[in-house]
Amino acid sequence: MSTTLSTPRQKHRNTAVSTTILLVLCLGLSPLAAASPPFEEVFTGRALRFDYYHSGIAGEEHISLHRLRLEGSWPGRRSGLDQSTGFGKYRFEVFEPEGERRLYSHGFSSIYGEWETTGEARRGFRRSLHESQRFPEPKMPVELVLSKRQADGTFAEIYRLPIDPQSRFVDRSQIPRRGELWPVFEHGDPAEKVDLLVLGDGYTTEELPQYRMDVRHVVDSLFAFEPFSERLQDFNVWAIDIASEHSGISRPRTDFWNRTPLGLSYNAFDLERYMLTFENERLREVAALAPYDALILIANSDKYGGGGIYNLYSTAAAKSGQLPYLIVHEFGHAFAGLGDEYYTSQVSYEEFNPPGTEPWEPNITALLEAEKLKWKHLVEESTPVPTPWDQETYDRVSLDFQKKRNELRAGGASEERMEEYFAEVKRVTSKILEAEKHYGVVGAFEGASYEAQGLYRPAADCIMFSRNPDHFCPVCSEAIERVIDSYIK
């Protein structure tokens, strides 16, 4: 999901166009899994990558196999592999051929999953995006299953592929060594730790020493934040030196283009600040050199921008003055499936959360049944739900700021000038939010996930809401801890 900025987009929650997935082969839920077998009985200890194309338009999607690719050692945990956190728009599973036992499962979101909610997809322009799912290499034939979340929160199968991992149809060629792999810090066996891989794009050979310094800045910024700081020992962090022929990454709105190894670029979905790469295969081939559970991509740029998609990667402009916010906020999306709690910024999505459905993100609720609030255990009895706050004042001030920001960008303001603007926004909006009667407590505050009405966030302020605070709200923090646990326990 994209980072905060621009003009507001408020309530338009009832323009529903009901979408039908045409390629649904089976609408039933996955069979209940029997107890998962010991790791060594089923898996070789290496990682297998399923590469495929995800194509379609709004309301119709297709999956087609690209290839199966053998990587290095499986860096994830070795027990409870049939369970996932339950987060994500999609789910990937590995079953025994008869479907009796689920051997492996994880949730994920994807660029395709975001793209299908944009106007481009709704206008019927087809698109194909490359995706990968990594899982431990099974010793015997298995079936790979992709499912998509439905409006009621359950999953419907959209693709099934029987494979024989030991066959000659698996690419077993050596992983190309595109650059030096080095540990930023190492706290133990990758199988027992969360392994982060930080890759840089747009750094020339001469700029690689700068990349190494940027990596440390990124890692220091992330681990200055709780709960990462207190869980530091549960992480390993890796980096690979990859050189670009030319400096910087593509920025189409200023007509700057650079073909970089990872393909990072601004202006994803025509939103200047949204930084993604659509070159998934290139990225995966570079990353395969390292043991990794999560990817952080940094760009050699000072222009504000970033992005983060659950279980895919997070991105950030390494030289932006807002780097600490960018890295923490975007990693919150990519690592823990956290949703954007803000709603006054311009985004390209149309109806990201269909009306009447409960979002899957752990920090966003439609509050369809107040008594079943998913973070109820963190709400004190004395706190009213929904929780009143002065949304009108906040919206008015935000609107003025968005207007100013657009004017600054349109006038080609320097990044220094933008930093002054960010500081002013922080000064003014912090004061407004901190004066709230229920500031600092968990409740359900209306206005979240790109909608001013009908969706709620857990706290008046949080790093997933604004650039103001130096902390996650307790609900986001709890979700992050849950994901850390899922990699190490």
Ligand SMILES: [Zn+2]
């Ligand atoms: Zn939060």
